Amino acid sequence: KVNNYDVVVVGAGGAGFSAAITAKNAGANVVLLEKMPAVGGNSLISGAEMNVAKNWVQPKLGINDDSPELHAQDTFKGGDKKGDMKVINVMTHNALDAAKWCKDYIGVNFEPDNLFFFGGHSRKRALIPEGHTGTEFISKFMHKAEELGIPVITNMKMVDLIKNAEGRVVGVKAEMNGQEYTFNAKGGVVLATGGFGANAQMVKKYNPKIDERFKTTDAPGSTGEALYMAEKAGAQLVNMGYIQTYPICDPISGVIELIADARFDGALMLNQDAKRFVEELDRRDVLSHAILKQPGGYCWVLWNDNIGKISNTVKTHTNEYEAFTKQGIMKTCEDLKCIADFTKMPYDQLVKTIDRVNTMTGKGNDKDFNHRSGLMDMSQGKYYVIKAVPSTHHTMGGIRINEKAQALTADGKVIPGLWAAGEVTGVTHGTNRLGGNAYTDIIVFGRIAGQAAAQAAK
Ligand code: ADP
CATH class of the missing domain: 3.90.700.10 (Succinate dehydrogenase/fumarate reductase flavoprotein, catalytic domain)
Structure with missing residues (x-):
């Protein structure tokens, strides 16, 4: 079965929803594919605190000296300086806008007077969603997707990326109940498939120290096969051994x-x-x-x-x-x-x-x-x-991206038609992701990827 869209987003966690909703609002005909029976991924079961320097709660707590630069430095240092500072700066400088989008447009409720202070941060800066879990985000995202008429197809697993003769990613092959589907993407594909923490074999392959003694906090869909598909399409996988x-x-x-x-x-x-x-x-x-x-x-x-x-x-x-x-x-x-x-x-x-x-x-x-x-x-x-x-808990490694969330090859070339956002990417957190940075990462880069893929369809 063949379906034609402007933008195909794979993975219905926080990054995928952010990308799909943004692409839709930029005028694209978009579809969101999720292999599990339910949406949400790790984003759903997370505590979902979101680091935002200069957020609206900080002044109420007397915190007036935070900045995106400081947040970037904390992130870089917290990851042993292995992250890509250009990408980190994009995350921290767009964090406030992303959080306001969640609050004012998506309808996410945050605790009005309270912030979370995670290890490794020099300022208290993490916004807390109502209920202290990702349910607040994912339920509101789902609601918005419905309101906008974005098809969210569950039980639909991407099994390959499709490239044309010029090397542009132009769609995905997917499967549902043993049946094969093709989703063509005129503008491109956004990979938002999360990490591989629930794939014990893959974890051990990239970091033999993390062996059978470790269980996982992750959603069962965090098995990382999409990383291999991206690699096959030419993307470089980086920092894969850094597993939190x-x-x-x-x-x-x-x-x-x-x-x-x-x-x-x-x-x-x-x-x-x-x-x-x-x-x-x-x-x-x-x-x-x-x-x-x-x-x-x-x-x-x-x-x-x-x-x-x-x-x-x-x-x-x-x-x-x-x-x-x-x-x-x-x-x-x-x-x-x-x-x-x-x-x-x-x-x-x-x-x-x-x-x-x-x-x-x-x-x-x-x-x-x-x-x-x-x-x-x-x-x-x-x-x-x-x-x-x-x-x-979190796999820091993944697809190498640039500041525009474009997937890159080993020699730093952009793979046309392929964007990636969220835990599937590998250059933001270095060796160690600081608490509260996952949500900032997924919303900021999900929106960037969705916007760019929609633009490319025009
Ligand atoms: P992020 O925090 O980066 O948004 P999540 O773990 O919240 O990541 O979401 C990733 C989603 O992608 C999960 O719901 C997972 O089930 C889904 N997913 C992973 N691999 C595939 C695949 N091959 N096809 C479709 N969906 C996938």
Whole structure:
């Protein structure tokens, strides 16, 4: 079956929706293909915080000295200077416009007075969607796509890119229920197929250190086959070995424990000996490797109401609270004795650790691990504890793109008709993606790719 469009967008996550909606508004006849039965990809299950320097919440919190330049520097440094500064600058300088588009045009609701502070950032700058997950974005994107009459075809898997005799990408081959479909694209194809974190073999192939011990936080569609199709079409794959693990995940399913985000407000990470072993706000890769070095390769995240009244995660993530408690990896206690009984951490050492923390509260006072935002007083309950392990989370590598989201060959030439946006690309985050940068990346470059592909159809 042959279908003709101006623009074909592959992958219905945040990048794909941003591209398709933008292409449509630029006058293109566009289709969005998704191989899974449901849309959303990793974008749906993400915490979906979005880093935006100079956003509208910062002044309310007294933050008036942030800038896209600073955000770019944090991103570059956070990725060990392996990212492409030209591409990073495009991301950070278009972040505010992208966020306003989400808020004012797509209808995404953000918390009006609250921002998220991820590790590696020099300013608090991440906008928080209502509900603290990607559901807020994806449901509003889906609604907008319907309103605009964009066909979103699920269960439709891209299996190849089509090139013409001149080397231009002019469409995709896809499959649904064993039947083959052709989607011709007059302007071009936008690849927004996400990463490969759910493909354990591919992860191990590119980074043998990340082996069977790691589960994944990712949506099941993050299997990366589209990367090979892009490679076959001439695109260079770069930074493929840089695979981010998320440190705090469910030891059984691998999913992120959003409830343990109390860590950002002072929750401690303890090993089975009831000892701290790392600065809790260090980078994800540092935390992940530190956890794997502890006895059993896991840790306990512990906080109390003093921290909880700020982070509020137990109330925000009631589903997790009930599920993890029932599953037997989480416990709420009035006192530390109960925590020690549940976790089997030695009670004496636990008391010693907490007593020491209580003498080092406040910014600049943590003599052991130099906690950057300051330890919190933990002398009073209730206490909350959850067991956690690292999982693969984000694949930093992927298709090499330029500032215009065009796919590039190994010698830096543009592949005509092929754009890529989001986790499928490989030059923004270097060795390590900072928290809150995925959403900025996918919206900014999704819009750029969609706009350009629509333009090319004219
Ligand atoms: P991003 O954050 O970059 O938008 P997501 O993981 O949110 O990435 O979305 C990528 C989407 O692409 C997922 O829903 C995934 O199922 C889909 N996808 C991946 N490979 C293919 C493919 N070969 N054909 C169609 N859809 C795909």
